[in-house]
Amino acid sequence: MKKVFLIVLCSLFSLASFAQAKFDKLKAKADVLIEGGDYGLADKALEKFYTKVTKKLGKPNKYTPAYYLARASIKLGSGMIYDFESAVREAIQSDSALNNVNSVAHAILLKEVAALYLQSGSFQVARRHLEKSQQILEANQAFKDVAKAQVETALAEALTGQGYFNEALELLRSHERIFAGRAVKQESYVDEKGSLKTRRLSETDLTARFHDYANWFTVIANCYRLKGAHISADSAFTAGATWMERNLGNTDVAFVRNQYLFSRMLVENGLKTDQDFPRGLGFDRALNYMLSRHARSHYLSVQIYEQMLKRLLLQDNTSRYLNTKLEYEKMIEKSFPSGSIYSVRLQAVEFNRKLSGDKTRNLESEALKAISNNQNLPRNNATTAEVLDFLAQLGLEVKNYGATEKYLREIIDIRSALLGADAPETHLARLHLANFYLDYTNKIIDAGRIYGESFINVVQKQISPGHPDNLEILNHMAILYELTDNYARATAILKRAGEVARQKYSDTDGLFAVELTKIANLELKLGQYEEAEKDLGKALGILEEKRKDPDWQPAFVNAIETNAKLLGIKGLFDDAEDALDRS
Secondary structure (H helix, E strand, O other): OHHHHHHHHHHHHHHHHHHHHHHHHHHHHHHHHHHHOOHHHHHHHHHHHHHHHHHHHOOOOOOHHHHHHHHHHHHHHOOOHHHHHHHHHHHHHHHHHHOOOOOHHHHHHHHHHHHHHHHHOOHHHHHHHHHHHHHHHHHOOOOOHHHHHHHHHHHHHHHHHHOOHHHHHHHHHOOHHHHHHHOOOEEEEEOOOOOEEEEEOOHHHHHHHHHHHHHHHHHHHHHHHHHOOHHHHHHHHHHHHHHHHHHOOOOOHHHHHHHHHHHHHHHHOOOOOOOOOOOOOOHHHHHHHHHHHOOOOOHHHHHHHHHHHHHHHHOOOHHHHHHHHHHHHHHHHHHOOOOOOHHHHHHHHHHHHHHHOOOOOOHHHHHHHHHHHOOOOOOOOHHHHHHHHHHHHHHHHOOOHHHHHHHHHHHHHHHHHHHOOOOHHHHHHHHHHHHHHHHHOOOHHHHHHHHHHHHHHHHHHHOOOOOOOHHHHHHHHHHHHHHOOOHHHHHHHHHHHHHHHHHHOOOOOHHHHHHHHHHHHHHHHOOOHHHHHHHHHHHHHHHHOOOOOOOOHHHHHHHHHHHHHHHHHOOOHHHHHHHHHHO
8 A cells, every 4th residue: 555655746747847948948949039039929938828727826925925037027028018027027926925925036137127227217216126135035044146146236237227327337346257257157066075176067057157157247247338438438338248249159148238339429429420449349230140049039139220320320221221110110019018108208209309300399298198199108218208308309490498498407317216315316307407407497596506406516426528428418507606706616627627638539629629629618718818728729620621621611700700719809800701701
């Protein structure tokens, strides 16, 4: 009898093991489709998996948290934000019921949830989940070595999104050795007898370790990029790309992400519309690499498409823009559910095209309708903020300054929700409002207060001179100090702006000449005529070489007119008149 019982028990155990292996295989199929970005097929595979699991095990079961986490990833990738949020809640609740909320397993789930919020741009929420994960791991004495490095790298990514670049870099630098040391094909270990041995890693373990190191490379490079430390960013992007291409290949999503962000940095920092990307870079190439192994609907493919369209708009390449837009539009219609936020994101690009073509009629109502009619687009979302930024620019274009102020304030509210009210990136949004106040309103006192609270106390401590907004803020602060008769501060800020311009631009760059003209204009108001003469001389020398280029003619005219002011101040009225005639 005992023998029969053991045979039956073994049979049941074998059946259970077979069923689990079958379930794991179905789940793995869905995971592969998610990683590939085919969210429609992934959704079907995931539902097939969970239907079979619940038929066998009932609801809930040990697979429930993983099911809802995968569902959250699919919904986020598909642009169904409210469904994403719902799935995340279900994942956390089901895991809390299945595992102790203070268990290591729950900490791991929170880390995976945070990764999805990082992807969505909700950096404050991501940080909250990561800090909770860290607390649980510390309580279980498991927050060390690899686990600590992984959580703190994700935390650094969240801090970067919030604008806490210094804190992010401190965390990232402390973990390079761990990731580099693990990214090897075989490792040493001590066996039970105390002997030193080596073992070759499985392909699965090796790939996971390689992706950890690749992610570290890109997170630190992107932190330098957003901070404005371009030389460091260039070095980190290049080193990371070289390592990834050699160890993962140029069609791996980690390599593509590196190249995409590197290309964005070049565009953000002055790659001219008639210039090609350096060899190996560019949105076209990144997309080609991406589509070799991933679907067009992959969230990274979508981001690359959008940046391609924006670049083509700047280049005034209408035919390629329309072809790429049509390709992107067809992909959205085919791959995503109706109501996905991707339709709004495409409209956001189109709004910019219409604005650049001076087609402003009914544009404001169209944009407002786009964000209010989409039931899957939350108010506090990066896409909403992008459309509001367009509306703020539209307000300036049509001289509706009240509308511009309203939209700039709404952007601040959204950033406060996504990033935190005290985050440096939220303070940066307030500085955009201060610049607007100075340029278009008489709210000089309000502007001054914002520059003090947001720039001097927060932002300037986090950014490098090359930050894209740094020079514009310094220019505005110099104007503020000149308007309020604080000439000592105005002079100091002008000197700083000049140093930043020299670091940011080459001495033959037209943008350097534009900045020198701005500085000279302020120097004239401050009575610094010798300095103004030197700066205008350099500016005119640069722009003289570009005078036949229509794109630079307005800057050349502005420099000539500013020089005419100087000549008039010096009493050289005939020369001033000649300069004005020339302009």
